[in-house]
Amino acid sequence: MKYDFDKVINRADTNCVKYDLRQQVFGNPDVLPMWVADMDFETPDFVRKAVIERATHPVYGYHFKDDAYYQSIKGWLARRHHWEVEPEWMSFTPGVVCGFTMAVLAFTKPGDEIIIQPPVYPPFHNAVKSQGRNLVYNSLVNRSDGYAIDFDQLAEQAKTAKMLILCNPHNPVGRCWTREELHLLGEICMKHHLLVISDEIHCDLVLPGCCHLPFASLDEEFAQHSITFHAASKTFNLAGLATSTAIIPNEGLRKTYINYVSNLEAHLGNIFGKVATQAAMNCGDEWLEQLLAYVQGNINCFSDFLKANLPMVAFHKPQATYMMWLDFNAYNLREEELWLKMTQEARLGFNRGKDFGAEGSGFFRVNLACPRSTVEEAMRRLKRVFG
Numbered sequence: 001m002k003y004d005f006d007k008v009i010n011r012a013d014t015n016c017v018k019y020d021l022r023q024q025v026f027g028n029p030d031v032l033p034m035w036v037a038d039m040d041f042e043t044p045d046f047v048r049k050a051v052i053e054r055a056t057h058p059v060y061g062y063h064f065k066d067d068a069y070y071q072s073i074k075g076w077l078a079r080r081h082h083w084e085v086e087p088e089w090m091s092f093t094p095g096v097v098c099g100f101t102m103a104v105l106a107f108t109k110p111g112d113e114i115i116i117q118p119p120v121y122p123p124f125h126n127a128v129k130s131q132g133r134n135l136v137y138n139s140l141v142n143r144s145d146g147y148a149i150d151f152d153q154l155a156e157q158a159k160t161a162k163m164l165i166l167c168n169p170h171n172p173v174g175r176c177w178t179r180e181e182l183h184l185l186g187e188i189c190m191k192h193h194l195l196v197i198s199d200e201i202h203c204d205l206v207l208p209g210c211c212h213l214p215f216a217s218l219d220e221e222f223a224q225h226s227i228t229f230h231a232a233s234k235t236f237n238l239a240g241l242a243t244s245t246a247i248i249p250n251e252g253l254r255k256t257y258i259n260y261v262s263n264l265e266a267h268l269g270n271i272f273g274k275v276a277t278q279a280a281m282n283c284g285d286e287w288l289e290q291l292l293a294y295v296q297g298n299i300n301c302f303s304d305f306l307k308a309n310l311p312m313v314a315f316h317k318p319q320a321t322y323m324m325w326l327d328f329n330a331y332n333l334r335e336e337e338l339w340l341k342m343t344q345e346a347r348l349g350f351n352r353g354k355d356f357g358a359e360g361s362g363f364f365r366v367n368l369a370c371p372r373s374t375v376e377e378a379m380r381r382l383k384r385v386f387g
């Protein structure tokens with residue numbers, strides 16, 4: 001490998017959420033932090049070089065995103081996902097969560113029903129609840145062969161809902177939705193005139209042998225009734241640069257969205273996010289292939305360990321993301337007891353499952369975007385307490 005993902009980087013004392021908020025989040029500053037979804041790997045050298053180069057210019061004034069920026073994203077989506085988008089469909093957004101929250105505000109009214117599919121990334125819940133819209137849960141079904149969508153329930157819920165926020169690929173369950181699943185979902189939403197917000201922030205983190213399908217790429221009608229959010233942030237470890245893209249093929253929807261964002265003055269972004277994203281999209285293919293192979297190695301190693309040493313922990317191997325979603329319910333511990341055992345006895349900082357919805361009670365989400373030595377230390381700590 002050209003890139004060294006084994007390298008251990010000390011992130012403590014950098015105002016880093018994952019390391020420097022351990023006491024606040026886990027009540028223990030010594031947990032091994034494997035939670036918030038960024039990576040313990042170096043942001044790639046070609047991205048850092050672009051940022052440093054820009055930083056040497058002595059003025060950090062207002063900037064705009066030029067054609068080269070949008071062309072870099074267009075090229076990436078065509079190369080990686082066979083999705084042909086036009087630069088004019090794209091609009092800068094200062095983060096995907098901010099983007100889908102603005103879409104909730106721009107396209108629905110207080111009291112409208114919005115469907116999400118828990119267990120799902122906590123801000124999906126919050127973006128709806130905090131804006132006074134009504135959350136409708138189309139909970140995923142945990143089958144023996146993996147998580148699935150309950151389409152019968154969705155077809156009923158879609159009759160009165162206005163919007164569905166899709167997580168494609170899904171965080172935390174790691175599913176890449178298939179063509180058939182996305183078609184069924186899209187047809188239900190189109191029949192009842194729902195706007196689909198497709199959060200595709202994890203789309204580049206698709207593990208070897210699996211495939212991401214952009215929802216809007218499957219059907220012209222889906223494209224005309226959806227907004228897709230993409231970012232280089234998860235893929236290349238740039239979350240601190242707060243830069244992402246809304247892709248809106250429909251002109252009317254696009255005008256409404258852009259108007260909303262501009263009225264909030266949220267359309268500017270920062271110069272470093274621009275150059276970093278552009279470098280990642282233009283030069284990131286080889287680095288990403290190596291990253292995915294390394295992450296798959298971590299997932300294999302951790303899965304083999306669980307099967308051999310912690311057979312009471314149930315899980316499905318992810319198809320995408322660097323996260324694993326672990327079910328500890330067979331231990332029959334109360335939620336709080338399990339949390340204390342994990343954080344105080346095992347000294348492991350995993351995300352608490354119930355933050356992703358009631359379906360996550362007794363689960364943990366583990367972030368495996370870290371050097372293999374961190375995974376090995378986590379396995380030692382788990383075995384000692386849960387083995």
Ligand SMILES: Cc1ncc(COP(=O)(O)O)c(C=O)c1O
Nearest residue numbers: 037095096097098121171199201
């Ligand atoms: C599904 C999903 N959407 C959005 C985000 C965060 O995106 P941003 O930092 O661009 O708001 C995350 C981060 O974990 C995520 O998992």
